Amino acid sequence: MPKALVITAPGSRDVVERPIPTLPDDCLLVKTVSVALNPTDWKSADRKPPGQVIGNDYSGVVEEVGKGVKKAFRKGDRVCGWVQGCNSNNPESGAFAEYCIPKADLQIAIPDRLSFEEASTLGLGTITVGQGLYQSLKLAPPDAPLAQPELVLIYGGSTATGTLAIQFAKLSGYTVLTTCSAQNFDLVKSLGADAVFDYKDANAVQAIKDYAQDKLSLVFDTVAVESSAKFCGEVISSKGGDYSALLKVAVPRDDVRSLFTIGYTAFGEDFDFGGGIIPAKPEDREFAGQFMSKAATFLAEGKVKPHPVKLGPRGLQGVVEGLQDMKDGKVSGQKLVYNVADTP
Incomplete structure (x- = not known):
């Protein structure tokens, strides 16, 4: 049997x-x-x-x-x-x-x-990326990319969902920022990430803000815990933005729209x-x-x-x-x- x-x-x-x-x-x-x-x-x-x-x-x-x-x-x-x-x-x-x-x-x-x-x-990762980037954050589709790049942050870029998200976001014409451990920098760069930050680094939030110049309004959080939501809230533009996570966590900011998807x-x-x-x-x-x-x-x-x-x-x-x-x-x-x- x-x-x-x-x-x-x-x-x-x-x-x-x-x-x-x-x-x-x-x-x-x-x-x-x-x-x-x-x-x-x-x-x-x-x-x-x-x-x-x-x-x-x-x-x-x-x-x-x-x-x-x-x-x-x-x-x-x-x-x-x-x-x-x-x-x-x-x-x-x-x-x-x-x-x-x-x-x-x-x-x-x-x-x-x-x-x-x-x-x-x-399977799971691809559908999850589709839900997060395109159903939730409404990114330009990968078969009709942006003419002018915009910033998007993939928090947790070396996760199995994160590596797929980086690639799809690049196909959609975005400038991709991502976070991961230093040991995985080469992996995420090889898949197209434009700028990589070590989330364990005490200066990571400021480094992202310096790079983004107050223009980061789209964040996809593949880790989806309270600490990742807090981190993402600190780097999103002062004008607000959209944050989407894989579980029901929220950015502690009223001017940021906190969204979540459940793959099932x-x-x-x-x-x-x-x-x-x-x-x-x-x-x-x-x-x-x-x-x-x-x-x-x-x-x-x-x-x-x-x-x-x-x-x-x-x-x-x-x-x-x-x-x-x-x-x-x-x-x-x-x-x-x-x-x-x-x-x-």
């Missing part, structure tokens, strides 16, 4: 045997090849009830196409994208399993230039988040599907590159250790990836 990484008790997870999931009409049945880890994986696994399959990012091969799927997928296609892990609506739905059932409209065919390992890093709205269904129910947003699913299709073109052309991969051992069993490493803050500038076939 196939294996999957499942919440086995509150705060505990293990690899168990699990039947192949039932295929919903709007989904693909995918034989999973590679999976990639995100902070939301360990956070959800720690707080969700037992029985749910964990994991969001994957790549694999289509085994079967749901009868309601409109996108042109066929058996044998290499695909990647985002599947909702720790999903109370459908406990079978997570990515960390030998078979997964992603919603077809949120997936893309893997460009020939990318390996399964690289492709597995893309991309699935277009009600979901349990932080102990409450977030209502379905069909418009977010429509946007996410369109943005993934657009992103696929840039990935195929090599204009957007995946986050650096660190391939771990022991497949799904290795994921258990990787989740703990993420929780302990041991991962920086790399995406932990595991090949499912390596599971003991």
Whole structure:
């Protein structure tokens, strides 16, 4: 019987045997090849009830196409994208399993230039960037860039979402400022960041203000904690601006519009988040599907590159250790990836 990484008790997870999931009409049945880890994986696994399959990012091969799927997928296609892990609506739905059932409209065919390992890093981060930069901050789209550059700050540029955000913001014609640890400066510069600042440096706020000359009015915060919101509030123009974060944190300024996105709205269904129910947003699913299709073109052309991969051992069993490493803050500038076939 196939294996999957499942919440086995509150705060505990293990690899168990699990039947192949039932295929919903709007989904693909995918034989999973590679999976990639995100902070939301360990956070959800720690707080969700037992029985749910964990994991969001994957790549694999289509085994079967749901009868309601409109996108042109066929058996044998290499695909990647985002599947909702720790999903109370459908406990079978997570990515960390030998078979997964992603919603077809949120997936893309893997460009020939990318390996399964690289492709597995893309789904959650790409959709999250789409929501933050384009749905929330209303940046110029990457296929219709600005004629004259404007400033945007990506706080947390070396995160898996941050590296994608830098590249999309550059494609959209912006001058990109970013923050990260000094050890990751070369990474973010290689992806197009115009100016990089060490957020740990006591002079970082002043350095950004000196660079921006009171013209920074757009900020995307991929870290989304109280300290990052405070930092961002200190560098935004005295005239105000827009700040968008990946969680519900706010800049402590009345003249700054504090916005936030929760990536899971991309699935277009009600979901349990932080102990409450977030209502379905069909418009977010429509946007996410369109943005993934657009992103696929840039990935195929090599204009957007995946986050650096660190391939771990022991497949799904290795994921258990990787989740703990993420929780302990041991991962920086790399995406932990595991090949499912390596599971003991």
